[in-house]
Amino acid sequence: MRVAFKEWGIVVDALGRGEQVVILRKGGIAEGRGGFQVEHERFWLFPARYHQQAEGVVDAARERMNELDWPAEDTVRIEYCAEVVAAELLESLAAAKRLRGQHVWRDEVIAERFDWGRDEGIYAMAVRVSRLAEPVGLPLVEAYGGCKSWVELERDLPAVTGSVLSDAAFADKLGAFNAALAGESVR
Numbered sequence: 001m002r003v004a005f006k007e008w009g010i011v012v013d014a015l016g017r018g019e020q021v022v023i024l025r026k027g028g029i030a031e032g033r034g035g036f037q038v039e040h041e042r043f044w045l046f047p048a049r050y051h052q053q054a055e056g057v058v059d060a061a062r063e064r065m066n067e068l069d070w071p072a073e074d075t076v077r078i079e080y081c082a083e084v085v086a087a088e089l090l091e092s093l094a095a096a097k098r099l100r101g102q103h104v105w106r107d108e109v110i111a112e113r114f115d116w117g118r119d120e121g122i123y124a125m126a127v128r129v130s131r132l133a134e135p136v137g138l139p140l141v142e143a144y145g146g147c148k149s150w151v152e153l154e155r156d157l158p159a160v161t162g163s164v165l166s167d168a169a170f171a172d173k174l175g176a177f178n179a180a181l182a183g184e185s186v187r
Contacts, residue, residue: 001042001043001044001081001156001157002044002152002153002154002155002156002157003040003042003043003044003150003151003152003153004043004044004045004046004078004150004151004152004153005023005040005043005044005045005046005082005149005150006046006048006144006148006149006150006151007023007045007046007047007048008047008048008056008057009047009048009049009065009068009070010057010061010064010065010068010104011023011103011104011105012045012046012047012079012080013047013064013068014061014064014103014104015045015080015082015127015129015164016045016079016080016129016131016164017164018129018164018165018169019104020102020103020104020173021102021126021127021128021129021165021170021173021174021177022099022102022103022124022125022126022127022177023082023103023123023124023125023127024096024099024103024105024110024113024122024123024124024125025122025123025125025149026113026114026116026121026122026123038084038087038123038125039150040084040150041083041084042081042082042083042084043081043082043150044078044080044081044082044153044157045078045079045080045081045082045129046076046078046144046151047076047077048076049070055106056105056106056108056109057104057105057106057109058104058105058106060104061104071137073140074139074140075137075138075139075140076137076138076140076144077135077136077137077138078132078135078136078137078138078153078157079131079132079135079136080129080130080131080132080160080164081129081130081131081132081160082127082128082129082130083127083128083130084125084126084127085126085127085128085174086125086126086174086177086178087123087124087125087126088123088124088181089121089122089123090114090121090122090123090124090181091120091121093110093111093114093115093120095180095181095183096110096114096122096124097110098180098181098183099124099177099180099181102173102176102177102180110122124177124181126173126174126177126178128163128165128170129163129164129165130160130161130162130163130164131160131161131162131164132157132158132160132161133158133161134158136157136158138153138154138155141154
């Protein structure tokens, strides 16, 4: 597997720490008229610094951003693999806001992304994240650039060693995700 999903580094960090299982995505300019699509069920998480905004995340994540150990500017560090277990296009801002507390983005960022472009809406994915035994540093190449969600890595990576969350902890977070999308109150 060589496909990777570009996401803010702080979001990749939260996914890798098991703090969230939610990825919200509107799509990049390079994704064309069709916008973002969940093209792959399994992918590497590609932590990006480009477009990442400290003011776009909740306070705890903003503080964590200052603690992240970034590799050199010409390197990307791949540590995690994700598998999509649920995905839905949210067509109302209220549905997106029901996921509050399940991700690091601030409400204002959700609203901006929701309204951006031709169509209102935002994708919500619940992913099961696994980790590599050791992070792999890859040189940043031109093919990884641009406003696009999906990139193909130039080489294969080793197998993952296990999930960042126990089965029970993941089931609890997935249950909260599903309940929020169904409009149910979450404990």
